[in-house]
Amino acid sequence: MSQQHYQRIWQTVLQIPAGKVASYGQIADLAGLPGRARLVGKALGYAPEQLAVPWFRVLRSDRSLAFAPGSDTANLQRQLLLAEGVLLKNNRVQQQDIWQPDLAELLFKLRY
């Protein structure tokens, strides 16, 4: 897949504010890539460290973490979210912690 798509995904994820989370599908939609939720996960895995993309603020549409419960990655994600005040209950975040961006403002910042 093109770097262009990855770039858009990374830039979109960078817009998620601390203390909020978004789903893979939501990010795909906002990045102008509807139907490609799976590509978002892949892009996050390739994200350069230097860009400091908040990958831990992205999870599934059912509000559960994508990594196996108990795995090192899942534990790390849980810790990073907790540090921002996002508490997981039974591997799920609260509905209120889901990011609901102002579309006009977001599109302006991303200027697609």
Add this chain to the structure above:
DNA sequence: AGCATGACGATCT
């Protein structure tokens, strides 16, 4: 080209 594999998602039970 065919098939399996995912940091996924919507829908039904």
Add this chain to the structure above:
DNA sequence: GAGATCGCCATGC
């Protein structure tokens, strides 16, 4: 909510 099923799309063998 949990589990099963099917759809989706990019990748790699």
